[in-house]
Amino acid sequence: MPNDTTRPIHLANARLIDPVTGLVSPGGVVISDGIIRDFGENLHAAGTAGEAESVDCGGAILSPGLVDLRAFIGEPGEEYRETLRSASEAAAAGGVTTIIAQPNTAPVIDDPAVVDFVLRRARDTSLVNIRPAAALTKGCRGQEMSEIGLLKEAGAVAVTDGHRTVTNAQVMRRALAYARIFDMPIIHHAEDPDLVGEGVMNEGEFATRLGLPGIPRVAETIMLERDIRLVQLTGGRYHAALVTCRESLDVIRRAKQAGLPVTAGVSINHLTLNEYDIGQYRTFLKLSPPLRSEEDRLAMVEAVSEGLIDVIVSDHNPQDVETKRLTFAECTPGAIGLETMLAAGLRLVEAGHIGLKRLIEAMSEAPARIVGLETGRLAKGAPADLMAFDPEEPWLVDAASLRSRCKNTPFDEARMMGRVQLTMVAGRIVHRLDPA
Numbered sequence: 001m002p003n004d005t006t007r008p009i010h011l012a013n014a015r016l017i018d019p020v021t022g023l024v025s026p027g028g029v030v031i032s033d034g035i036i037r038d039f040g041e042n043l044h045a046a047g048t049a050g051e052a053e054s055v056d057c058g059g060a061i062l063s064p065g066l067v068d069l070r071a072f073i074g075e076p077g078e079e080y081r082e083t084l085r086s087a088s089e090a091a092a093a094g095g096v097t098t099i100i101a102q103p104n105t106a107p108v109i110d111d112p113a114v115v116d117f118v119l120r121r122a123r124d125t126s127l128v129n130i131r132p133a134a135a136l137t138k139g140c141r142g143q144e145m146s147e148i149g150l151l152k153e154a155g156a157v158a159v160t161d162g163h164r165t166v167t168n169a170q171v172m173r174r175a176l177a178y179a180r181i182f183d184m185p186i187i188h189h190a191e192d193p194d195l196v197g198e199g200v201m202n203e204g205e206f207a208t209r210l211g212l213p214g215i216p217r218v219a220e221t222i223m224l225e226r227d228i229r230l231v232q233l234t235g236g237r238y239h240a241a242l243v244t245c246r247e248s249l250d251v252i253r254r255a256k257q258a259g260l261p262v263t264a265g266v267s268i269n270h271l272t273l274n275e276y277d278i279g280q281y282r283t284f285l286k287l288s289p290p291l292r293s294e295e296d297r298l299a300m301v302e303a304v305s306e307g308l309i310d311v312i313v314s315d316h317n318p319q320d321v322e323t324k325r326l327t328f329a330e331c332t333p334g335a336i337g338l339e340t341m342l343a344a345g346l347r348l349v350e351a352g353h354i355g356l357k358r359l360i361e362a363m364s365e366a367p368a369r370i371v372g373l374e375t376g377r378l379a380k381g382a383p384a385d386l387m388a389f390d391p392e393e394p395w396l397v398d399a400a401s402l403r404s405r406c407k408n409t410p411f412d413e414a415r416m417m418g419r420v421q422l423t424m425v426a427g428r429i430v431h432r433l434d435p436a
Helices: 084-093 112-125 148-154 169-181 205-210 218-234 246-257 268-272 294-306 341-350 356-363 365-370
Strands: 009-017 024-032 035-040 053-056 061-064 066-071 096-101 129-132 186-188 238-240 262-267 311-313 386-396 415-425 428-432
Touching (some): 009 356, 009 386, 024 061, 066 084, 066 262, 066 311, 066 341, 066 365, 084 096, 084 112, 084 129, 084 415, 084 428, 096 415, 112 129, 112 148, 148 169, 218 246, 262 268, 262 365, 268 294, 268 311, 268 341, 294 356, 311 341, 311 365, 341 415
Parallel strands (some): 009 053, 009 061, 066 096, 096 129, 238 262, 262 311
Antiparallel strands (some): 009 024, 024 035, 061 386, 386 415, 415 428
16 A cells, blocks of 8 residues: 655564664664665654654564565566566565566566566556566577676666576576676576476475376486586576575585585475475475475575575466366476465474574575665665564465465465565555454
8 A cells, every 4th residue: 555655654663673784673663765764772662753654563573575586477478377566466465575577478588678668567567676587598498698788787687597497508608607797696497407307296205106207306406516617617696596405505505615606595385395295286386396305395494594595585486277277297387475485484483493583684685685686674775675574473374365366375274373564665555464
């Protein structure tokens, strides 16, 4: 819901968390002209910010809004799956204030004119910030490098081929070398498609029992090993989009210990679900990469906690009923996640596996830093992209009530703890939970 941004706003009676400075204290924030003007314990009570309009946060946690580094939006070309507007509504309800949109739309975002279209369309229709990632290769076909410099100039914040892998090592080497000139991060889906083959879930005993072809972990690890060698050769900035298995963590650890410009991400699905959640062929849990073993899941959680994995993403990928109401082997992989990412992550906090400050850092400051955005922190002069949430409020995920156009959530009917009460983008309240 829009509000008058000409008058300062005082978010009072909150518990402040800033992942950059480590601030954790009661307090408030004063915003004007879309910017954080002041914050701290001295602003905790309502009426302590002069003429500012006071908004009582009711003791909720107030932190930087989330930055989702990996979300597919159908617009342009596949608006029946998701539009910029519907994605932004889901994001606002989930505390996500910035979406990095994937380029594999129709047309593919591989031309400066398409980047400009997405930015202008988002400006006119979206409730949250939407910044496009441009295609790493033309048409996301992995054969010819895109014009990375022109795409960055047009407003793209990273280059990636989305869920497609660049298998040609020479193309990847050139892209890393060229992207380094423009300090442009390359986000890569590290998964060898030849090793994936006809696989549809994690290779192992459970896949055999279900009678489904499996995808081996080495499909991810081999491609990641290759990419790290190319980073060592070129010096280009590289982000592994989704890490899902223990062996891949060893690769990332060695790269970081060697001082290479390498970061890594993991989806909230791979942190909170495992292959056994597929149960009796639940198609909403068919993902790419697939859900792994419980041992791999626990390894990912530990890696996030210690900072080896930098970023948590939603991997939001809406699929309609025609692509999901098929057999498990035939359906299209993907799940929505913008609206449930924070709540699912709070499960890990409640279980004592990840600290709350670290969770917010992995969902806000870290992704913002990787793509060079100023958001993701509480600081004077920073954009007023904020969320307030109650980590103890219970709610039941009802797919029909989610804001996304498609309803393929892996958390349907799941009981969650933690709900976003308020989301603010550039000083405007774009979501406010109605009291029950």
